[in-house]
Amino acid sequence: MKNDELRAKLERALSPAVDAAKTARGGGIVIYGAGNTSDLYETAFQAEGIEPVCFIDNAPSKHGIVFHGKPVINIEEARKQCRDRLILVSAGTFPGSESILKSLREKPVEGAVFMTVDEFIFRGHASEILEVFDWLEDDLSKETYVNMLLARMHMEPQRYELTRPDQYFGIPEFTVRSGNEVFVDCGAYVGDSAEQYLNVKDGTFKKIYAFEPDKRNFAAMKARFERLCREWAIAPDRIVPINAGVGEKSVDLILRNSNQETPSLSAGFSTATDQEEGDQIAVVSLDEYFSGQEIGFLKADIESFEFPMLLGAEHVIQRDRPMIAICIYHNPSDMFRIAQKLKALVPEYHLAVRQHKCELSETILYAWQ
Numbered sequence: 317m318k319n320d321e322l323r324a325k326l327e328r329a330l331s332p333a334v335d336a337a338k339t340a341r342g343g344g345i346v347i348y349g350a351g352n353t354s355d356l357y358e359t360a361f362q363a364e365g366i367e368p369v370c371f372i373d374n375a376p377s378k379h380g381i382v383f384h385g386k387p388v389i390n391i392e393e394a395r396k397q398c399r400d401r402l403i404l405v406s407a408g409t410f411p412g413s414e415s416i417l418k419s420l421r422e423k424p425v426e427g428a429v430f431m432t433v434d435e436f437i438f439r440g441h442a443s444e445i446l447e448v449f450d451w452l453e454d455d456l457s458k459e460t461y462v463n464m465l466l467a468r469m470h471m472e473p474q475r476y477e478l479t480r481p482d483q484y485f486g487i488p489e490f491t492v493r494s495g496n497e498v499f500v501d502c503g504a505y506v507g508d509s510a511e512q513y514l515n516v517k518d519g520t521f522k523k524i525y526a527f528e529p530d531k532r533n534f535a536a537m538k539a540r541f542e543r544l545c546r547e548w549a550i551a552p553d554r555i556v557p558i559n560a561g562v563g564e565k566s567v568d569l570i571l572r573n574s575n576q577e578t579p580s581l582s583a584g585f586s587t588a589t590d591q592e593e594g595d596q597i598a599v600v601s602l603d604e605y606f607s608g609q610e611i612g613f614l615k616a617d618i619e620s621f622e623f624p625m626l627l628g629a630e631h632v633i634q635r636d637r638p639m640i641a642i643c644i645y646h647n648p649s650d651m652f653r654i655a656q657k658l659k660a661l662v663p664e665y666h667l668a669v670r671q672h673k674c675e676l677s678e679t680i681l682y683a684w685q
Contacts, residue, residue: 319458323449326462329469330442346398347433348372348416349406350383356620357406357433358384360647363623364437369401370394374416391419400427404436408676413470434468437648448655448667456480457668464671464679465651476674484509484615484641485516486670487682493520498611500602500638502562502625503618504528507540510555513613519548522612525605529561529597560598562618564627569599601628614638620646626657633661637685644669645679658683 317325347354347361350371361367371388373379378388389397403425407413413432420430438445445465452458460478467474480486497517501509504526513524526541528534534557541555561569602614602625611632616622622642626633633640640658644650658665658681665683672678 317459319455322458322462323446326449326465327442327446329466330439330445332439333442334436334439344369344401346370346372346394346401346403346428347406348403348420348430349412350378350381350388351375351406351408353408354384354406356408357647359620359623360433360437360649363649363653364440366404368404370397372398372403395423395425398425398428401425401429402436403428403430404433405430406433410467410470410473410676417470432468432470434648435470438465438469438651441649441652444652444656448652451655451659451667453666453668457670460671460679461669464645464669464676468648468651468676474671474674474676478671479674480670480672482516483670483672483678483680484512484617486641486672486680487668487684489684490613490639490641490682491516493517494612495520495522497521497613498609499524499613500606500611500615501526502602502614502616504533504537504557505617506533507537507544507557509615509617510537511540511544513615514544514548519550522554524555525558525611526556527558527560527562527600529559529599531559531595534559558600560600561621562602562616562625562628563599563621564601564624566598566600566604568596570596603628603631606632610636611638612636614640614642616640616642618643620650622646622650623654623657626654626661630661633658637662637665640665640681640683642681642683643679644681645677651679654681655683 345366345368347368350373368386370386371383372391372394373388379390381388405413405416407416449458449461452461463475463478466472485491499513499521504510510524510526528537538557541557545552616625618625642654644654655667664685668682670680
């Protein structure tokens with residue numbers, strides 16, 4: 317499909333526009349889904365001024381609990397309490413959202429309007445999304461971007477043929493070797509991306525800084541780095557593991573869910589003064605941490621904290637203009653505002669989008685000069 321046809325298709329999908337901020341501030345919004353997706357979408361709710369009246373969830377174990385400060389009710393209670401409201405479906409999978417939307421179509425809540433969170437936000441930011449489309453560097457980026465937006469709005473399925481391998485290194489410029497390159501891995505998990513970096517770069521680099529807040533993930537990452545230093549004959553001080561998160565400013569926070577039995581990929585944060593279980597961790601601003609150190613490659617996969625990370629890295633990005641591979645799939649606002657932020661910081665950046673799995677995750681925005 318030609319780019320002008322793609323753009324017209326996207327424009328039709330985003331019409332009619334929705335004044336998201338005005339509607340959200342007016343109240344009356346209910347979120348259907350009190351789980352991991354709504355945790356990730358919390359930063360989008362804040363960005364859009366969405367403060368739900370309550371949450372609906374189908375899991376009996378959640379009924380009657382408080383989630384993000386709001387009560388969780390079941391659908392039968394919602395049919396009584398949520399009439400004439402806007403219901404936004406927040407589910408992390410296509411089947412999950414479709415199942416909820418189907419149930420709302422078959423047995424509606426009287427007077428209620430419903431759609432996915434993504435559709436609501438995308439239609440409220442149609443002009444910004446079209447601007448990002450126009451910025452994208454190549455045809456594959458434009459087609460991938462439109463396909464993912466429409467998939468998230470549940471208008472059409474994902475296209476497997478658009479997926480690509482080599483996540484975080486899906487653009488040729490990101491595979492070029494340089495002995496002076498400093499790689500900053502935000503959301504380093506268990507060190508898998510750092511190992512991938514070494515393989516792609518054939519062990520040619522200056523230094524690696526790997527930020528990971530979860531203690532168990534961090535311990536696994538350190539063990540991996542010890543092995544990698546032996547296998548690649550690398551001096552240990554060239555790979556620096558940092559048990560910290562990254563954000564807009566340096567602060568101590570509580571990492572929620574950090575003691576669960578499986579390694580945490582999506583633990584949330586709260587302020588260290590909150591009475592909440594979890595490990596206290598440091599969150600650092602990249603501007604502060606790298607005030608005296610240039611960086612060349614910034615990778616970020618930090619579970620919906622990508623945008624706050626950029627706010628705390630404005631000086632470093634403008635100073636060093638690093639290559640950036642950043643996740644934009646964790647919440648719908650990031651599908652347009654991260655590209656806008658990077659272009660505002662460095663107008664000369666080239667932008668590309670690659671999809672690295674045939675699902676709603678692993679959408680990566682690449683930026684480089």
